[in-house]
Amino acid sequence: MKTEEAILTRRSTRRFKKKQIEEELLNKVIEAGRYAPSGGNSQSNHFFVIRDQKLLDQLAEMVKNAFSKMEVHEGMYKSIVSSITQSKSGNYVFHYDPPCLIVVANKKDYGNNLADCACALENMMIMANELDLGSCWINQLRWLNEDPDLLKLFYKFGMKEDERIYGALSIGYPDTEDGMPERKTVARKGNEVMYL
């Protein structure tokens, strides 16, 4: 696929087949993430590639529990409100049940942590589309990145004490009839451009 096509046809996938991603494709996606630019070339993104079904289920449960204990307040970001509401109803799987979740952490005291993580996630989303995989940006672990139980779990996975999670990506084969990502190009109505 040409670069332009991979960028313009990328869409979010929220329903995945159970099939695990082929190792070769997964490695290409991760390498794309590792080659994203970073502030002062710090290369301090730390990737956690979670394919163990028990761990994925455990994470979903922990995130649901954490949001269940939170209260909605005025001016809260609407996606967080939605996570809380769904969690309280008892029916919430934040990662859309993918075969693989790639979590990205970075140094908490580093001024470019979120930006660097976002560039890596964007690279991985484009590469996933190129490889006929579907993916979706996942924010919940960033919103909960001071949650003591989640911190303890990721420290066990090898996250450093001075790192926090800034984003994640659900990725896998799209659960469509032909197993391919939906690629309808939808015109952008927002994202206004001013020429000076």
Place this chain on the structure above:
Amino acid sequence: MKTEEAILTRRSTRRFKKKQIEEELLNKVIEAGRYAPSGGNSQSNHFFVIRDQKLLDQLAEMVKNAFSKMEVHEGMYKSIVSSITQSKSGNYVFHYDPPCLIVVANKKDYGNNLADCACALENMMIMANELDLGSCWINQLRWLNEDPDLLKLFYKFGMKEDERIYGALSIGYPDTEDGMPERKTVARKGNEVMYL
């Protein structure tokens, strides 16, 4: 170019030819930015495409003046320290003198503003590489995004009262012998990956 190649060979360009970017190429880069994903599909990135040499010079001067007035303190992000030190020495052009600077603003009270901006910038950097253009992520206008003089200027450009700048991209033809971007692929030593 294949998507994978465009992603893996992208490098930062910090020296540009004076030549302005062809309109058709610039539009492709901007469309790539507009097609980045956004939180809840909000599409609230606001792009300012600055090609006027006087405006670019004025911005460089304003940024230098703003940093000149700041003091370095313990624990400050090292790139900000560098901006302050260089500005105080009187010799500082934060945007590397490109023919074009693309500034990205977003809603200041929106929880995904920086992440959405970063995805758009990353798309534009990859697309620039695809089109044999060079580009470099520029952070200074984000660090100064509450500076009253810069705010006043961008309001004049059409930025909304509730928007702030979250990033920018210097872009143009690389000032190399053959005018092409350097594409040496340098192995990543950081960006560790844990498989679970």
